[in-house]
Amino acid sequence: MQNYMKLEIPSKSVNEAFARAAVGAFAAQTDLNIDELADIKTSVSEAVTNSIIHGYRDADGTIYIECVIKSGKTCIIEVTIRDEGAGIANVERAMEPLFTTAPDEERSGMGFTVMQSFMDTLDVTSEKGRGTIVKMSKYIRSGDEAAL
Amino acid sequence: MKCEIEQAGGSLIVKLGGEIDQHCAEEIRSNIDRELDLKNSSSLIIDLGEVDFMDSSGLGLIMGRYKKMAARGGTIMLARPKPNVNRLLEMSGIKKLIGRK
Numbered sequence: 001m002q003n004y005m006k007l008e009i010p011s012k013s014v015n016e017a018f019a020r021a022a023v024g025a026f027a028a029q030t031d032l033n034i035d036e037l038a039d040i041k042t043s044v045s046e047a048v049t050n051s052i053i054h055g056y057r058d059a060d061g062t063i064y065i066e067c068v069i070k071s072g073k074t075c076i077i078e079v080t081i082r083d084e085g086a087g088i089a090n091v092e093r094a095m096e097p098l099f100t101t102a103p104d105e106e107r108s109g110m111g112f113t114v115m116q117s118f119m120d121t122l123d124v125t126s127e128k129g130r131g132t133i134v135k136m137s138k139y140i141r142s143g144d145e146a147a148l
Numbered sequence: 149m150k151c152e153i154e155q156a157g158g159s160l161i162v163k164l165g166g167e168i169d170q171h172c173a174e175e176i177r178s179n180i181d182r183e184l185d186l187k188n189s190s191s192l193i194i195d196l197g198e199v200d201f202m203d204s205s206g207l208g209l210i211m212g213r214y215k216k217m218a219a220r221g222g223t224i225m226l227a228r229p230k231p232n233v234n235r236l237l238e239m240s241g242i243k244k245l246i247g248r249k
């Protein structure tokens with residue numbers, strides 16, 4: 001079985017809380033535990049915040065969020081967050097722990113590292129001047145199956 | 149978001165609560181820094197006991213306050229993080245940097 005939802009929000013920081021709560025509520029139809037739910041909410045918050053502050057640099061823009069649930073032996077929760085903002089010149093470097101282009105704003109440069117360690121897969125596609133797509137997924141093993 | 153600040157002895161105690169993200173980090177930062185400068189506190193204790201959610205914006209906030217305290221020869225301590233917040237702190241290496249309570 002497969003299920004999905006799509007969301008479109010303007011790049012306002014007040015929407016960070018809404019975005020992670022909405023994805024969390026949708027993901028909650030699976031068998032995930034509170035730690036897994038927290039991992040997903042934190043990762044969504046990272047990607048959406050990045051789109052707002054780096055992608056659109058506080059200008060108005062639209063953020064597109066998609067969540068797909070693929071149920072099976074292992075349930076897969078896939079979240080895609082896309083913006084049409086500034087883009088990233090060097091994705092590999094941007095993903096290094098502690099790397100930030102905004103140190104004066106007290107950013108820790110840990111956003112991608114958080115997504116990487118809290119999700120099972122992370123895939124970042126970006127083009128300078130075109131925008132950024134962050135696709136990440138989490139594997140959920142149901143309590144029953146884990147016990148088998 | 150909740151941010152209550154009180155001075156006890158030479159310590160500034162900051163009680164945070166709710167969800168800490170980029171939307172509110174700046175407000176928390178300016179509240180803490182104002183009190184730190186006003187009271188000239190030698191130690192900063194951040195009580196995370198009522199924080200339900202935090203992302204890397206919170207890490208940036210904590211690292212920034214750590215640097216500020218270190219620059220004046222003071223100390224910073226993090227208290228009572230919930231399990232999900234603690235995992236973020238552990239992962240970031242920030243706890244090793246500042247010591248723990």
Ligand SMILES: Nc1ncnc2c1ncn2[C@@H]1O[C@H](COP(=O)(O)OP(=O)(O)OP(=O)(O)O)[C@@H](O)[C@H]1O
Pocket residue numbers: 046050051052054055056083085086087088094095099100101102106107108109110111112113132204205207208
């Ligand atoms: N959607 C995006 N659009 C443009 N640039 C981005 C985007 N996401 C990330 N970046 C770039 O990648 C860098 C690293 O991102 P990361 O989230 O790891 O750290 P940060 O956002 O700088 O700091 P933190 O997340 O700890 O507050 C950013 O500083 C920025 O230059």
Ligand SMILES: [Mg+2]
Pocket residue numbers: 046049050110111112204
């Ligand atoms: Mg970030």
